[in-house]
Amino acid sequence: MKRVCDFFRKYSHIWLLSYFFIYIPWFCYLEKTVTRDYHLMHAPLDSLIPFNEYFIIPYLLWFAFVGVTLIYFLIKSKEDYYRMCTFLFSGMTISLIICTFFENGTNLRPILDPDKNIFTAAVAALYRTDTCTNVFPSIHVYNSIGTYIAIHKSPLFQGKTALKAGAAILTAAICLSTVFLKQHSVIDGVGAGIMAAMMYHLVYACSPVEEEKKIVEKILE
Structure with missing residues (x-):
């Protein structure tokens, strides 16, 4: 018990993860209530993308990619942790608000054996546990991009080119998995990308830390 108390005292910023006590009930409520008469998200390109069950691998790796990175920053860098949480949780909240007032879903899933x-x-197990509603914007895509940005911008990974390249490849694979598994429309991914670009500008590009770095770089020049 003492070790547990010491951990929470040392890493008191873990309280931010209590956000999931808001997100999960809200998301589950939408999953139960948005069941019909929702807006179908579909683009012509969706019909040209074939189903490929092997993309279940990067799709499921998303959980480890986001979770492990978040825990790593929780322990190693409070600043990176706060910025990553701000990025992820802001987008997740916006997504819930959109799905609450703009009920949406897809009809892309094929019949599986x-x-x-x-x-x-x-994939069949995934289909049984996750409905085809509340898909816009794609949180899988948004959080993958956010996790990559957090890694790319962190001083802890400065000079670690191979690791950053691996994170970029995994991010791309996860984003592609959402459409190849027919979990999302291309529209959902594009929407997530736009939201990520906007949030990057607010959380990273315009942050005081980034401004200080630019000033230091100019002085050193």
């Missing part, structure tokens, strides 16, 4: 292989079975 769960016995085909382990990957198709995993």
